[in-house]
Structure formats: structure tokens, C-alpha cells
Amino acid sequence: MANLAQAIRLALHYGEENLGVTDIFGEDVGPPLGGVFTATQGLKTTWNTPLDERGIIGTALGIAYAGGRPVAEIQFCDYVFNCIDLLKLCGNAHWSSAGEYNVPMVVMTPVGSGIHGSIYHSHSFESIASHIPGWKIVMPSNPLDAYGLMLAALKEPNPVMYLAPKALLRVKGEELIPGEPADEKTLNQMINAPLGDRSGWAPNWPKVEDFTVPLGKAKVCREGQRATVISYGRTLPLCVTAADELRKEGLDFDVIDLRTLYPLDMATLQGSLRKTGRVLIVNEDTEVTNFGEHVLRRLIDTCFYDLEAAPVLLAGADVPGVGLAWELERASVPQQPDILAAMRKLASEKA
Amino acid sequence: MNMPRTAKDKAAKLAPELKLRIHDHMVQARLTEELLIRLVRGGQGYFWIGAPGEEALGVPLGLLIDKGEGPDHDYLHLHYRSSPTVLTMGAQPIDLLRQMRSTATDPYSRGRNFVNHFAIKAWNIVPVTPTIETQYTVGPGTAWVQKRHGGTGISIITGGDAGTAEGDFATCLNWSTRPGHELPVLILIAHNGYGISTRAAETQASPHLHERAGPFGMRHGEVDGNDPEACYFALQAAIDYIRKERKPFCLQANVSRLYGHSSSSGAQLIKDERDCLVEYEARLEKEGLLSKDAAEAVHERWRAHLKEAYQQVLQEPMPDSADIWKHIFAPAQEV
Numbered sequence: 001m002a003n004l005a006q007a008i009r010l011a012l013h014y015g016e017e018n019l020g021v022t023d024i025f026g027e028d029v030g031p032p033l034g035g036v037f038t039a040t041q042g043l044k045t046t047w048n049t050p051l052d053e054r055g056i057i058g059t060a061l062g063i064a065y066a067g068g069r070p071v072a073e074i075q076f077c078d079y080v081f082n083c084i085d086l087l088k089l090c091g092n093a094h095w096s097s098a099g100e101y102n103v104p105m106v107v108m109t110p111v112g113s114g115i116h117g118s119i120y121h122s123h124s125f126e127s128i129a130s131h132i133p134g135w136k137i138v139m140p141s142n143p144l145d146a147y148g149l150m151l152a153a154l155k156e157p158n159p160v161m162y163l164a165p166k167a168l169l170r171v172k173g174e175e176l177i178p179g180e181p182a183d184e185k186t187l188n189q190m191i192n193a194p195l196g197d198r199s200g201w202a203p204n205w206p207k208v209e210d211f212t213v214p215l216g217k218a219k220v221c222r223e224g225q226r227a228t229v230i231s232y233g234r235t236l237p238l239c240v241t242a243a244d245e246l247r248k249e250g251l252d253f254d255v256i257d258l259r260t261l262y263p264l265d266m267a268t269l270q271g272s273l274r275k276t277g278r279v280l281i282v283n284e285d286t287e288v289t290n291f292g293e294h295v296l297r298r299l300i301d302t303c304f305y306d307l308e309a310a311p312v313l314l315a316g317a318d319v320p321g322v323g324l325a326w327e328l329e330r331a332s333v334p335q336q337p338d339i340l341a342a343m344r345k346l347a348s349e350k351a
Numbered sequence: 352m353n354m355p356r357t358a359k360d361k362a363a364k365l366a367p368e369l370k371l372r373i374h375d376h377m378v379q380a381r382l383t384e385e386l387l388i389r390l391v392r393g394g395q396g397y398f399w400i401g402a403p404g405e406e407a408l409g410v411p412l413g414l415l416i417d418k419g420e421g422p423d424h425d426y427l428h429l430h431y432r433s434s435p436t437v438l439t440m441g442a443q444p445i446d447l448l449r450q451m452r453s454t455a456t457d458p459y460s461r462g463r464n465f466v467n468h469f470a471i472k473a474w475n476i477v478p479v480t481p482t483i484e485t486q487y488t489v490g491p492g493t494a495w496v497q498k499r500h501g502g503t504g505i506s507i508i509t510g511g512d513a514g515t516a517e518g519d520f521a522t523c524l525n526w527s528t529r530p531g532h533e534l535p536v537l538i539l540i541a542h543n544g545y546g547i548s549t550r551a552a553e554t555q556a557s558p559h560l561h562e563r564a565g566p567f568g569m570r571h572g573e574v575d576g577n578d579p580e581a582c583y584f585a586l587q588a589a590i591d592y593i594r595k596e597r598k599p600f601c602l603q604a605n606v607s608r609l610y611g612h613s614s615s616s617g618a619q620l621i622k623d624e625r626d627c628l629v630e631y632e633a634r635l636e637k638e639g640l641l642s643k644d645a646a647e648a649v650h651e652r653w654r655a656h657l658k659e660a661y662q663q664v665l666q667e668p669m670p671d672s673a674d675i676w677k678h679i680f681a682p683a684q685e686v
Binding site: 022052055057060063070089095100155156 | 422461470496
């Protein structure tokens with residue numbers, strides 16, 4: 001089974017061959033490294049840029065204006081903050097020109113904690129990204145969705161922010177990508193660059209196939225009656241594990257993976273909440289003006305009288321960074337025990 | 352100075368017909384801008400920012416552009432003082448009046464953006480923004496596509512002297528000169544001596560901003576932006592070099608700012624600035640190409656044109672409030 005980084009690589013390869021991808025670029029994206037997480041190894045349209053995030057985003061916009069289909073990588077989302085106005089331009093080009101121009105571009109960037117990344121390699125970005133209208137925003141939590149969401153992004157005529165949870169980049173999937181060799185070792189031999197000298201290496205790509213996860217479509221990962229848990233990215237599998245644990249206690253949950261943060265799949269969220277009457281949203285971005293607050297507000301707007309208990313947001317601590325020491329990181333972003341406790345508490349609240 | 356040879360050729364002369372055409376476009380641009388100023392003063396628009404004083408630079412640029420859509424033609428990353436260029440390319444003054452009044456018929460933004468914020472895909476004019484520097488990061492992207500595509504199309508990035516203080520200017524210098532990946536980019540600095548109200552001399556160590564291109568191995572030069580013929584030759588030389596060599600060039604033109612920064616600073620005529628139109632009319636008269644009466648006839652023709660256009664725009668509808676929901680996302684395409 002491919003891991004999430006390999007799934008992105010396979011999707012970009014499919015995009016190069018079938019969807020008109022012209023440029024995959026960023027810091028260390030091209031050879032010899034192929035990305036600090038190896039997500040761009042062996043791809044034919046990759047190139048390395050100066051260490052200049054504003055140049056990366058601006059150039060992507062220019063390539064898109066000129067008819068290309070760029071995929072720009074910001075090596076860690078922590079370094080995209082000096083590009084907010086450029087991201088805004090990408091998002092408003094279609095609107096401000098009253099439809100004259102559109103911007104088919106993808107910006108992908110690893111997000112979140114989980115690799116001992118300290119203050120400048122652990123940030124979340126979805127809350128700020130969702131404040132920039134004109135972008136669609138996705139975040140996969142498994143390799144198959146990573147593949148399908150990337151293909152959807154590459155088919156979009158609009159800018160798409162592809163947020164990759166870095167804690168899950170090495171996590172293998174449970175479902176094969178269409179065309180992926182069943183044997184993991186075979187896949188690794190085909191598409192992983194060797195250590196050391198790579199100058200003579202070329203990938204032997206498997207014939208991966210079209211598989212698109214539609215933008216704006218959430219996935220119900222576990223079904224239950226007791227409460228609804230909404231998450232995405234790193235915390236999603238933690239929520240699934242917690243639900244499986246609590247099912248042994250007779251507490252069953254709907255666990256929903258948003259997959260696309262913008263546009264939201266409100267129909268799936270509302271349907272679940274109307275069934276369970278209880279909702280917990282879990283993510284690891286800092287809690288003030290957190291994207292989960294927006295989800296809660298929209299659910300309260302439409303499902304207030306369906307609620308049986310106060311809705312809950314479990315998010316990152318409102319502190320300026322994620323500290324390096326495990327004791328600090330653990331206390332900064334939700335961990336498995338925090339999620340388990342929050343789900344148990346929500347399930348036991350009196351109606 | 353590092354100008355290509357033709358710009359130094361003192362013997363080079365423009366044909367009389369071209370000189371008169373340049374004059375005609377300069378008048379068109381000046382009178383259009385002055386009407387825009389009157390409109391904003393009269394409450395017929397919310398804000399004005401524009402290019403009176405930059406006609407001697409903008410008109411020749413408009414004449415030299417390879418106009419069209421796609422990488423075979425020039426891409427334009429313009430700032431908000433580019434009306435002489437866009438009008439010379441064939442834009443109609445009435446469309447600027449429409450954008451000033453924020454009508455639903457404004458073809459560039461449908462009432463969403465300030466005047467002089469063009470977006471014309473058929474001519475590769477990418478959306479103009481009120482930011483003063485972002486075009487410097489976007490331009491290398493279109494140039495990158497053009498370099499790969501082949502042909503003679505180039506990417507032209509315009510900005511003011513104040514915008515060069517932003518890091519994006521350095522980004523453009525760097526990305527346009529990567530070894531083996533030099534890009535067909537014209538960086539055109541219209542140096543009017545001010546950043547809003549602050550004199551450039553207070554904020555920039557050198558008045559010769561183009562010299563910053565030198566350490567990047569980029570050719571560069573400086574021209575009198577109040578002399579349309581000098582601008583024509585300098586631009587022609589720079590553009591010819593970029594088209595042929597597929598490498599960048601940085602040209603600084605020292606221009607006037609005749610009505611200040613914008614309507615926010617009153618948009619009053621500043622009389623101690625050089626006026627390129629007055630100077631050029633005197634020169635053409637001296638050369639026997641344009642009498643005072645003939646010049647006045649050009650002014651009168653454009654005044655009448657603009658008056659008629661204005662009357663037309665007054666009849667046109669404003670956007671519907673529900674229009675805010677249009678064009679947030681482009682519709683999905685078959686892939």
C-alpha cells in the first residue's frame with residue numbers, strides 16, 4: 001500500500017500524463033531531493049526554486065494566467081504567511097475581473113504537528129486559508145483520499161489549497177489506489193528514489209488510473225447514533241480509533257472526515273447531527289477563530305433545535321507555537337486521550 | 352548606462368505620421384484622465400488614481416506591444432497608472448468612464464474595482480491590482496511559460512519607484528536571471544519621485560533604481576520619461592533585445608505626476624511638474640508638424656468624443672446587489 005506521500009506523487013504523475021500539469025515546483029521539489037517529504041520524487045515537470053515563497057506563489061499565478069497548470073509547493077505551511085496578499089490575489093482574480101480570468105492552480109503544503117517540528121514546522125493553516133475567499137481547501141487523512149483529492153484539485157479551474165497532514169505522510173493506506181501494485185515492496189522499488197547518487201535513476205511508474213474524490217464531499221468513516229464527530233487530517237484517524245474503542249463500551253459515533261474544508265459538505269454534517277443531536281469537532285489549529293468554530297456556527301444556524309447537548313470544539317491551545325519537547329507538543333494539540341475523553345463526555349451529557 | 356545600441360542612436364528619427372499618432376494618443380489619454388478627475392470631484396465616482404503626466408512613456412509602450420492572447424503575444428502586468436498604454440492599445444475611453452462610475456457595464460470589473468484597474472484577457476492584460484508590488488512576482492510566471500513556449504512574446508511589468516522598495520522587486524530580479532533560465536521580462540519603473548506623499552529622496556538611497564538590476568547580470572537603463580520619442584527608442588531597444596535574446600531588461604523612466612497621487616490627495620494640478628504633452632506640442636510645432644490650431648483640433652475632437660461617451664455612461668445601469676455572488680468560482684470544465 002502506498003503511503004500518503006507516495007499517493008500524492010502518484011496523483012501528480014497522473015496529472016502530468018493526463019490532466020495537463022505543466023509545472024510542479026518549489027523549494028527542493030525537483031531533483032535530487034524530490035521534496036523534503038519525497039512527494040515529488042521522479043516527476044517530470046518538477047523544478048527547484050529560490051527560497052522565496054512570494055516568488056513561488058506569484059509565479060504560480062503567472063503560469064496559470066498564461067495557460068499552464070501549476071502545482072506550487074510551500075515546503076511547510078509555516079512559511080506561507082508572508083504570501084497572504086498573493087493568495088488573496090489568486091482567490092480574487094476571477095471575481096475582481098468579473099469572470100475574465102480564472103486561476104487553475106494548486107498550492108500544496110504540509111501542515112500540522114506530529115513530527116517534532118517545533119515552532120516553525122508544526123503550524124496549522126486551514127483557519128487562515130478559509131479566510132481567503134476564492135480558494136477551495138482540501139485536507140486528506142489517508143492515501144486513497146490524498147490521491148483522489150489531488151486529482152480533483154488538478155481538474156479544478158480555480159485555485160485549490162491542498163493541505164497535507166505531515167504526521168500522516170508516512171502512513172500507509174488500507175485501500176489500493178486504482179492501478180497501484182498490491183505489493184508494497186514492488187511499489188517502493190518502482191517509484192522510490194535510491195539513497196545516495198540518484199543521477200541515473202528514473203521511476204518506473206505503475207499505470208495508475210483516474211480516481212477522483214469530488215470536492216465538497218465528506219466521508220462517513222464510522223456510523224453510530226450517540227454523537228457526531230467531525231474532523232480531518234491528523235486528528236481524523238485518532239477520532240476513528242477513539243470511536244472503535246468506545247463502541248466496545250456501547251457508545252457508537254458517526255465519525256466524519258471533512259476531506260474538503262471549502263466548500264463544506266453541509267448536507268452530510270446536518271444529516272448526521274439531526275440523527276445524533278450531539279456534535280464534537282476536532283482539529284489542531286489554535287482555538288481562537290478556529291475553522292471548527294465556523295463549522296459549529298453553520299450547524300447551529302441550521303440545526304439548533306436538533307441539539308441535545310452543547311456542541312463542542314476540541315482544538316489546539318491558543319499559544320504562539322508548538323513547543324519541541326514532547327511534553328509541550330502533547331499539551332498544545334489534541335492527542336488520542338483528549339479525543340477519547342471529549343467523546344465520552346459528550347456521549348454522557350444529559351439531554 | 353547599459354542601454355542597447357539603438358537607444359543611443361541620436362540619428363534615429365520617428366516618421367512624422369508616427370509622431371502625430373503619438374501626440375493624438377497622448378491627448379486622448381490626458382483628456383480621459385482629466386475627465387475622470389472631474390467626475391470624481393463631481394461625485395460621479397468614489398476614487399480616482401491614474402496616469403496624467405506619464406503619457407510620454409505609456410503611449411510609446413502601447414505602440415510597441417505585441418497585442419493578443421496567449422504566450423505568443425506580450426503579457427502585461429500593469430500598475431494603476433497605465434491608461435495611456437491601454438488606450439493606445441485600443442481600449443475605449445468610455446470603458447474607463449464606466450469603471451469610474453462603477454456601472455454594470457464596466458468591462459474590466461463590473462463595478463468591483465477602482466478606475467484604471469484593467470483586466471483584458473484577449474490582450475493578455477492580467478488583472479491590475481491596487482497593490483504596488485505583487486506584479487513583480489507574477490510576471491516571471493507568464494515569462495516562464497513564454498520562454499518554454501518559444502516565439503517572441505515577452506512579459507512587461509510596470510510599477511512606480513515606491514513599489515521597488517518591496518521585496519517583490521528583488522524577487523523579480525532574481526527569478527528573471529536564474530542561470531540558464533533567464534526570462535523575457537521587461538521591468539519598467541515609472542519614477543515619479545513620490546510614494547503617495549513621501550519624496551523618494553527620503554526613502555531611497557539612489558535615484559537610479561534600475562542600477563539594482565546590474566548585480567543580477569541584467570541589462571538596464573534610464574530615460575527621460577517626459578520625452579515620448581526618447582521613450583519610444585528606449586523601449587524599442589529594450590523590447591527588441593528581450594524578444595531576441597529572451598533575457599530580461601530593466602528600464603527606468605523619470606516621469607511627472609501632474610495631479611498628485613490620487614483623489615485622496617486632492618488631484619490638483621501641480622504646476623511645477625514638467626508637462627510632457629505641453630512640451631511635445633511645442634516640439635511638434637517647432638518642427639512644423641503640428642500648428643497650435645491643429646493641436647487644438649485634436650483636443651477638441653477628443654473632448655467631443657468624451658462628452659458623448661459620458662452622456663452615454665450616464666444612461667447605463669449600476670450593478671445589482673445580487674451580483675456579488677457572481678464569479679466567485681469559475682464553472683467546472685470537462686477534463
